[in-house]
Amino acid sequence: MLTCPLLNAQIPTVLERDAFVRMVLENHPMARQAALRPELGEATVRSARGGFDPLATANYDEKQFDEKNYFQLFDAGLKVPTWYGVELFAGYQENSGDLLNPQNTTPGDGLIKVGGQVSVGQGLFIDQRRATLRKSQAYLRATQAEQEQMLNDLLLQALNDHTDWVAAYQALEVSNSAVDLANARLDNVRGSWRGGDRPAIDTLEAFLQFQDRQMRQQQASLHFRNAGLRLSNHLWNAAQQPLELQSGVIPDPADLSSPATFQLADTTIANAVANHPLLAQAGARIDQLEIDRRLRNEYLKPELDIKYQWLGNGGATNNEQGTTLLGDGYQFGVGFRVPLFLRKERGELTIAKLRVTDASLGLQRDRLRIRNRINERVNDINVFADQVRLGADMVVNNERLLAGENQRFAAGESSLFLVNAREIPLIDARIRQVDEARLRKAFFSLDHEAGTLWRGWGSNPVDPQGQAHLRSGPARRHRYLRAARSIRLAHEHALPSTATPQRRPLAPNPLPQRATRSRPRSMSPISTARRIPSTRTKRCWPSCAGTLDRTRFPRCVMRRTWSPSAAAACVRWKCRWLFRTAKAVQAPAKHSWS
16 A cells, blocks of 8 residues: 555544544545546436437538539528427528429529428327436436445445444553553562562462463554554545555544434434435336336337428518518428337337336335344344443443452452452453444444435534434534543643553563562552542552552541552552442543443
């Protein structure tokens, strides 16, 4: 893939969904291909209207032989076809010569003729020209519906890839936190082993757990990079050059959130059946087949053409006496033609009827399929929403379970194996909580199945969730999220890195090795709650290097200090005081469905 040199100017550092969709709709090749479809339909209609253009004709024929003037024939005129099958014409004819056919004889000043021709049999209600124009108009409607369907398909794939990218980033963040947690526990267990409080086998167990978390982190990092490559398939600039995501571009986690409430309007299915692009294409195809059936039915009639024209002397244009412009004569003709068995016409009519019936059956099948798919997406949304709520509850319960196990471990009633066994389900629950992406993708699929995905983004690209028939009140929530993101980005000092953090190498046998790196002062003790930075902090114990948030966490009963968790023990083993409180105080969850 070609990497654009102006990538940093094209893609923001935090790629939000609104900016991403705007780039897709403006620059993606498939979006530009979709824009060509209505132009193709308009060109087809313009070509069909050419059958009704006035036609100017002129013909001159002369013969000279053996010093004789056989004839000189000149004929010019204008024909004007009309929509109702009547063809008007006017012309001027002047013929002369020694051997001129008597029926071509004209006055010396020429012959003026004005008249018309009408088909009262075959072609009275519809003919080939009118049928071609009607078919082209139906094709124009089909191209407009095809454009919408192409944009719907493009946006569904792009939004799904963007959602997978955000979910992969969230899973990577969870894996990074798990690695940091395992690394901190490994340092603590080593310190306890050096102090003689823990056996050496516990350090090996902590080291194996750290290695397992590193493998999970590498797998999450791989998924995030691959999701970024899939997302790059939709990124193009205005010069039709493909763009590639750099490692510093990250998603906005708020794009993974879904509407808090959901209720399908009663008119959703009816509107989808009436306005779905696929059904519009099928309807336009049926209209074309119906026009063809009417034309084949018209061919069963005999051809009966009537022609009449007024004749006048050309001298009337010079005001010559005894001449009139029209009224000196007339020319009248009737033409009749009909096949005796009409086998060709009847066969073509039967084929046209069968095609209409086949297309109508297919349209009924597509309507039922769209109804069922909309109901499937509604079921998915309801089930996924319940699963998201259950996942959030599971995270809270696993945090409480781990906090209790940490308290038992600090009191010497548990082992490191049990603590790890409690912590692994918590990490898995947090990773499963990232499956909220399935709920977000289900909302996109619902709009796609209803045929309104592109209409929502096209009518208001900044607020694509403002479809009242699919969601209740998401626009206000969307504006709130955008304001919150703006405030958060305004106070950020540095963007987090998406690359896997570099960690110090570990020896194959960590038991006899002495730690040479001190713990950063900003790292909080191991706990189930997330550390929230605050200016009001206090050290947990004089020998501990970490700082704790005074405004968020409860007071230590034994030492009157501040605890990192509601029901956990300080695992800096030189302190080992228990902290307890009557009510658990946890940091708010980073993501929730509501």
